[in-house]
């Protein structure tokens with residue numbers, strides 16, 4: 001059963017969430033900090049993070 005996500009829920013799930021390009025761990029951080037390179041993956045320490053894509057379920 002698929003229902004449209006509440007915008008608030010969607011915001012909570014996807015806003016400021018980034019995925020490590022090396023180990024695919026999810027990291028939550030402010031976009032401004034990502035842009036400044038201040039954020040690193042909490043799991044592997046890699047600083048290459050991408051925006052989490054909607055709709056894929058995993059990752």
Ligand SMILES: [Zn+2]
Pocket residue numbers: 020021022023024025041042043044045046
């Ligand atoms: Zn990582």
